[in-house]
Each structure stands twice: as structure tokens, then as C-alpha cells.
Amino acid sequence: MSILSSNKRITNIIFNDHSIRYVEVRQQKPPVPLKWGEKLLPSGIIQEGKIVDQVTLSMILEECIDDWKIxxxxxxxxxxxxLVMIRKVKVPDEVRPDELNGYLYxxxxxxxxxxxxxxxxxxVLxxxxxxxxxxxxxxAPQQHVMEYAQLLSGLKLKPMAADISPLALYRLYHQTDLANKDERLLMIQFDLDRVFICIFEQxxxxxxxxxxxxxxxxxxxxxxxxSGAxxxxxxxxxxxxxxxxEDFYKEVSKLMDFYRYSLYQxxxxxxxxxxxxxxxxxxIILQEMQQRFEIPTHTIDASQWAAGKTSLFPHSHFLALGLGLKEV
Structure with missing residues (x-):
């Protein structure tokens, strides 16, 4: 993870079906969130990650740009x-790392x-x-990803990198020194309207x-x-x-069983x-999971990063903070 100088002023933006969030980050260890904000979206503007009402979303984002001074x-x-999917694919021995994208295309x-x-x-090999x-x-589908890039550039912002949430969150998790190279990690992003689960190996x-x-x-x-949340x-x-x-706990249990018995017998x-x-x-969900499952269950603790303003940094913005640690 590269260390960017603070004068580059890169803004990290998260879109979901119910909000737009942003964070500005000073990249150091631990990372320091400098500014952040959130705007709730009316229902139906983004659905299942796809932009449905481009005109209204553009108007709302334009207001955010002015309010957040970005x-x-x-x-x-x-x-x-x-919109995102991950697939593990087999690669012939003769394909060199620099040929990997071309081969898979x-x-x-x-x-x-x-x-x-x-x-x-x-x-990634x-x-x-x-x-x-x-x-x-x-x-991810090119059409929908480009719609976000064009939305940003149409409002005179300069999109320079896109990422996916499991990688963004893992960067932040790695910065906390909780990560272990040999662990088999079940990462859960539990939001207001959706649950996203990703399994990490090594x-x-x-x-x-x-x-x-x-x-x-x-x-x-x-x-x-x-804190603005x-x-x-x-x-x-x-x-x-x-x-x-209850449905969520059952789904987690089924996924754990699927990993243990279907993937690894x-x-x-x-x-x-x-x-x-x-x-x-x-x-409450964290406490319940710690009681129901014998597997250690953790969350990221923002209070360990710094005193003062950072202690107010909202949990809802952790993904944007992890996005701020992405190399460019």
C-alpha cells in the first residue's frame, strides 16, 4: 500500500442504494480520516447497484460536491x-503473468x-x-461501471481508480494488525438493505x-x-x-458449512x-454472533487510531476509509 502525500487531496466516494458517502484520508499507519460526509438518497434512484435515475442522482451529487467542497x-x-463477481479460474503453465489479462479476455x-x-x-495470479x-x-458489467465514472466526470470530478468493497475493507483490516496470513476469514458487510459476504484465504x-x-x-x-453520519x-x-x-444468522451458518464440507470435505x-x-x-449483531458461533468474531475499532476528532469517525464510513488506502 503506497503512501500518498496529503496535498494530493484525493476524495473517496461510496455509492449504495440508500446513500452517497465520502472520506478524505491522510495515508499513514494508522490512517487518519480528515473529512467525511453523507447524503441519504430517496428510494429508487439506485437499485441493486445500478443507476436508475441518472438526472436526479447527478443533481444530488452536484449539491454534495458544493457542500463537501470537493x-x-x-x-x-x-x-x-x-455488480461485482469473483471467480477462480485455471491458467495454463505457459501463460506468463504479463499475459494473464489478455489470455482471460x-x-x-x-x-x-x-x-x-x-x-x-x-x-490476480x-x-x-x-x-x-x-x-x-x-x-463487473462495463455499462454500469462506466455510468458511475461518467457521472463523476460529468460534474468535473476526475475518476482515477475504481475498487471493490472486500479489498477496500481488507486494507483497513490489515492496517489494524489483526490480519493473519494463514487465517480463513469470513468478511461480512451488513448494511441497512443488503448483506455482502466474502471469504478470504491467505x-x-x-x-x-x-x-x-x-x-x-x-x-x-x-x-x-x-460526526456527520x-x-x-x-x-x-x-x-x-x-x-x-435470524435469517441472517442461518445464512452465515450455511455458508460456513458450505465452505467446510462442500469446498473442503x-x-x-x-x-x-x-x-x-x-x-x-x-x-447487537456482533454480540449475538460471538455467542452463537465458536469462531472468533471481530469488528474494526476506530478508537485505536487517534484521539480527538477521529474518535467520532462513524462506522458507516469504514469502507470509504479503506478505499482511501488504495494504491493509485
Whole structure:
């Protein structure tokens, strides 16, 4: 992870179905968030990570640019989770690392099938195990990724890098010194309207899974905190929220079993869980998981980074902070 000088003033922006967030970061260890903000989105502007109402989103983002004073900035952004897929693919021995992208591009549509015709993708060659060579393929539909890049550039921002949430969060996790090279990590991003899960082996993301959860804005009272984030207080049916959380715990248990028995025939299992997200009940979810599962479950603690203003840094902005650690 490179250290960027603070005068480069790069802004890190996160889009999801219910908000736009930004963070400016001083890259050091530990990282220091300098400025941050959040704007809630009306329902239906972004759905399943896809921009539905480009005109309204552009107007809202333009207001954010003025309010946050980030005109003409260089920006990084995350490709929304529902658009992203990770696939492990076999690679012939004769393919050199510098030929990997070209080889996989030629294989798309023949030996490698993706659910969209025109992807944008990145590849990483995995450490060789025995005679088998494998690579990770990170892919997303080009059309929808370019819509975000064009949205930013159309408002005179300068998109210079895109990333995906598991890599952004893992960078932040790695900075906390909790990461262990040999662990098998189940990373969970639990947001207001969606859960995203990624499994890491030896610091590589090898499996992704996400699913929506029911979210109705009218079920929540919203207040703005001193840190600039939004505090959600649930006012809906308690039994309904309880049922949602129970479904989540069952899904996590099934994924752990799938990893242990389907992928490794009982010979390997998840060794650690990392929980993050913007869900208002995140601490309750953490405590419940620690009681239900024998596997150590952690969350990232912002208070270890610095005193003063940083201690107010909201949990909801951790992804944007991790994005700020990306090399450019």
C-alpha cells in the first residue's frame, strides 16, 4: 500500500442504494480520516447497484460536491457490491503473468462464462499449489461501471481508480494488525438493505455472496450525529427485525458449512469472522454472533487510531476509509 502525500487531496466516494458517502484520508499507519460526509438518497434512484435515475442522482451529487467542497477533485469510487463477481479460474503453465489479462479476455465466452457480455475485469495470479495454476478474476458489467465514472466526470470530478468493497475493507483490516496470513476469514458487510459476504484465504478473496434484506425508510427515525453520519432508530415491528436477523444468522451458518464440507470435505473451516457495515444494530449483531458461533468474531475499532476528532469517525464510513488506502 503506497503512501500518498496529503496535498494530493484525493476524495473517496461510496455509492449504495440508500446513500452517497465520502472520506478524505491522510495515508499513514494508522490512517487518519480528515473529512467525511453523507447524503441519504430517496428510494429508487439506485437499485441493486445500478443507476436508475441518472438526472436526479447527478443533481444530488452536484449539491454534495458544493457542500463537501470537493470541486474538481481526483476521486476513487467503489463498484457497488451487487455488480461485482469473483471467480477462480485455471491458467495454463505457459501463460506468463504479463499475459494473464489478455489470455482471460480471449477465454471470455468460451471456457469462461460471465452473466454479462461486456465486462470490465482485473486478474490476480494466485500462488501455485502443486502443478495447478489458478487466477482470481474480478468482473463487473462495463455499462454500469462506466455510468458511475461518467457521472463523476460529468460534474468535473476526475475518476482515477475504481475498487471493490472486500479489498477496500481488507486494507483497513490489515492496517489494524489483526490480519493473519494463514487465517480463513469470513468478511461480512451488513448494511441497512443488503448483506455482502466474502471469504478470504491467505489474504485473497476467493468467494463472494450477497443478498438483500427488507428495508423501509418509514420504519426508521433518522437523526444526524455530531460526526456527520445518520443515526437510525428502528420504530417498526420488533418481530420483523428479529426475523430478519435470524435469517441472517442461518445464512452465515450455511455458508460456513458450505465452505467446510462442500469446498473442503470437512478438512478446513473458517477461522475468523470480521463484521462491518452501516446497520444500526451492528453491535447487537456482533454480540449475538460471538455467542452463537465458536469462531472468533471481530469488528474494526476506530478508537485505536487517534484521539480527538477521529474518535467520532462513524462506522458507516469504514469502507470509504479503506478505499482511501488504495494504491493509485
Amino acid at each position: 470541486k474538481r477533485r481526483k476521486v476513487r469510487f467503489l463498484v457497488p457490491d451487487p 480471449l477465454e471470455l465466452g468460451t471456457s469462461i462464462h460471465l452473466p454479462y457480455e461486456e465486462p470490465v475485469f482485473e486478474t 494466485l500462488p501455485k499449489k502443486g502443478e495447478q495454476r489458478e487466477a482470481l478474476l474480478f468482473a 489474504q485473497y478473496p476467493i468467494f463472494m455472496h450477497h443478498f438483500p434484506i427488507q428495508f423501509r425508510l418509514e420504519d426508521w427515525d433518522i437523526k444526524v450525529t455530531r 445518520h443515526r437510525f432508530q428502528y420504530n417498526g415491528e420488533a418481530a420483523e427485525l428479529h426475523s430478519q436477523l 470437512g478438512n478446513q473451516q473458517i477461522t475468523k469472522v470480521l463484521l462491518n457495515g452501516d446497520h444500526p444494530k451492528l453491535q
